[in-house]
Amino acid sequence: MTFAPEQLDRSKADLARLLRDLRKRAGLSGDRLARRCGLSQSTISKIETGRKAPRLTEVEAILRALGVPAELAEDIMSLARIANTEWQGVRASLRRGLEKRQAELAALEASASEFRYFLPAMVTGLLATPDYVRAGLAHSPGDVAPVVARKLERQAVLYDTSKSFTFLLTEQAVRWSVVPPMAMSVQVEHLAAISRLPNVRLGVVPSGVVTGRGPMNTFTVYGTHLATVETFTGRVVFRDSRDIAEHLAIFGMYEDMAIFGSEAGDFLSAVAAEFRRDL
Missing domain, CATH: 3.30.870.10 (Endonuclease Chain A)
Known part of the structure; x- marks a missing residue:
């Protein structure tokens, strides 16, 4: 994976927006998603608003709970890794x-x-x-x-x-x-x-x-x-x-x-x- 320095801050916002959109498409509230993936509702909220850069294990849990296809999940995990880099x-x-x-x-x-x-x-x-x-x-x-x-x-x-x-x-x-x-x-x-x-x-x-x-x-x-x-x-x-x-x-x-x-x-x-x- 390669990235330009200017990608790093942008990737956090992109990841937050993408995870929020995926949850809404799945018809889940933040609270229901939190229960499905074993995270708190406040953690889901902070991730989706970009106030928290999620750990990779948290992103994996969210993607599993949303049933995201493997190919898309791989792309999102790459984005999550960039979001964990500054x-x-x-x-x-x-x-x-x-x-x-x-x-x-x-x-x-x-x-x-x-x-x-x-x-x-x-x-x-x-x-x-x-x-x-x-x-x-x-x-x-x-x-x-x-x-x-x-x-x-x-x-x-x-x-x-x-x-x-x-x-x-x-x-x-x-x-x-x-x-x-x-x-x-x-x-x-x-x-x-x-x-x-x-x-x-x-x-x-x-x-x-x-x-x-x-x-x-x-x-x-x-x-x-x-x-x-x-x-x-x-x-x-x-x-x-x-x-x-x-x-x-x-x-x-x-x-x-x-x-x-x-x-x-x-x-x-x-x-x-x-x-x-x-x-």
């Missing part, structure tokens, strides 16, 4: 303000208790030193000082022991020189320090490991309910359980290839020493 473009984020994006990320971090970050290219904000954060925002318009402050404030979530974090970095991500050698040495030592937090697992996939599959995108999985994938021009947000399961499977594959614990700590210390030797 495109957040970089340009739109810039218009809304980068500080608002930091608030959105903080809300996501508050919404889950288990987090998995796959970082094939560079260090993420939760793991970054102030110098690294500032360098990463160097090409952003306007005054980035408030955004830097919000990024650093968000790092407090790492010390919430009710939450667990697994960070997977490729060796390339560890070594990518976003800042000069001395600052990179401090950054890598910071990774080693964070890896010793009791609720944090930090793994490195060494460059010599034969992976069999290229690390294509940075992605984050929040619990089992949401995954985000980063691109140069924006991010895709997935809520479909099958998309999330696929990202969890990919994460698990790379997790099996990574080094953790004291082995990862020794590796990071060696890389930090290399940066100091480059001075």
